[in-house]
Amino acid sequence: MTNTFMPTQGPLVTADDVHKSFSVGKRKVEILHGVSFQVRESEMVAVMGPSGSGKSTLLYCVAGLESVTSGRTTMLGRDVTQLSKADLAKLRRREVGFVFQSYNLIPTLTATQNVELPYRLRREQPPADLVREALQKVGLGERLGARPPSMSGGEQQRVALARVLAQRPQIIFADEPTGALDTRTGDVVLEELTTIAHSPGQCVLVVTHDPKVAAACDRVLFMRDGLLVHELARPSVTEVASSLAELSGSDA
Numbered sequence: 001m002t003n004t005f006m007p008t009q010g011p012l013v014t015a016d017d018v019h020k021s022f023s024v025g026k027r028k029v030e031i032l033h034g035v036s037f038q039v040r041e042s043e044m045v046a047v048m049g050p051s052g053s054g055k056s057t058l059l060y061c062v063a064g065l066e067s068v069t070s071g072r073t074t075m076l077g078r079d080v081t082q083l084s085k086a087d088l089a090k091l092r093r094r095e096v097g098f099v100f101q102s103y104n105l106i107p108t109l110t111a112t113q114n115v116e117l118p119y120r121l122r123r124e125q126p127p128a129d130l131v132r133e134a135l136q137k138v139g140l141g142e143r144l145g146a147r148p149p150s151m152s153g154g155e156q157q158r159v160a161l162a163r164v165l166a167q168r169p170q171i172i173f174a175d176e177p178t179g180a181l182d183t184r185t186g187d188v189v190l191e192e193l194t195t196i197a198h199s200p201g202q203c204v205l206v207v208t209h210d211p212k213v214a215a216a217c218d219r220v221l222f223m224r225d226g227l228l229v230h231e232l233a234r235p236s237v238t239e240v241a242s243s244l245a246e247l248s249g250s251d252a
């Protein structure tokens with residue numbers, strides 16, 4: 001098996017009839033009931049839906065952080081369900097970035113060291129200017145030496161974003177990237193993600209409850225009860241909000 005990840009002509013991320021069950025006591029509970037979609041190059045795609053509809057589970061499955069029960073997922077044309085653990089780790093380390101609230105931040109490392117980490121794992125010298133610039137961009141210029149336990153959820157989220165900005169991975173997965181942020185910082189984060197997504201060879205898949213984030217995306221996929229049930233292309237905030245209200249069966 002080759003260890004180099006060649007540019008792919010097709011979609012950067014795919015899910016094909018993905019099912020996911022969890023064991024709860026002696027019972028198996030199916031959370032995803034056959035989900036299929038694609039994210040292409042230069043696309044930013046949002047997944048929305050009521051709480052508990054399976055959005056995060058879907059994100060974890062396509063990112064290869066959870067195994068699927070059946071079906072297939074691919075990243076950069078590689079079948080994730082067939083990759084060895086080592087090859088999956090290598091693919092993620094090189095080409096995939098995560099903007100999750102606390103995912104993968106090492107508590108004993110400073111913000112700067114956390115942003116440098118992917119470089120060090122690849123035995124590369126971290127570019128100091130790029131790392132500092134990324135942390136400044138997300139408003140953490142004064143917190144370079146802070147460690148995650150002394151940071152708020154929003155600050156940790158921004159360290160994860162800075163890591164992505166300093167890396168420019170081809171695929172970015174984001175879970176509620178603006179959830180813990182004030183409006184101004186949330187706008188900065190959204191702008192950065194949109195810029196990356198629309199760059200050649202890159203894409204972003206984001207799970208969000210925020211209609212403003214969804215309205216910044218090229219497509220919005222709506223989930224209910226573990227299925228994709230609706231899709232909008234380049235919607236307005238109002239269109240997103242009314243689709244959500246319809247799905248939730250409320251006027252909210």
Ligand SMILES: Nc1ncnc2c1ncn2[C@@H]1O[C@H](COP(=O)(O)OP(=O)(O)OP(=O)(O)O)[C@@H](O)[C@H]1O
Pocket residue numbers: 022023024031049050051052053054055056057058
């Ligand atoms: N590891 C697990 N074991 C058992 N059940 C789980 C597990 N992870 C998620 N679930 C269940 O799967 C369902 C979907 O959860 P998920 O977090 O994917 O939903 P979500 O749409 O992201 O929700 P929210 O918007 O509230 O974050 C929920 O009922 C949840 O309790």
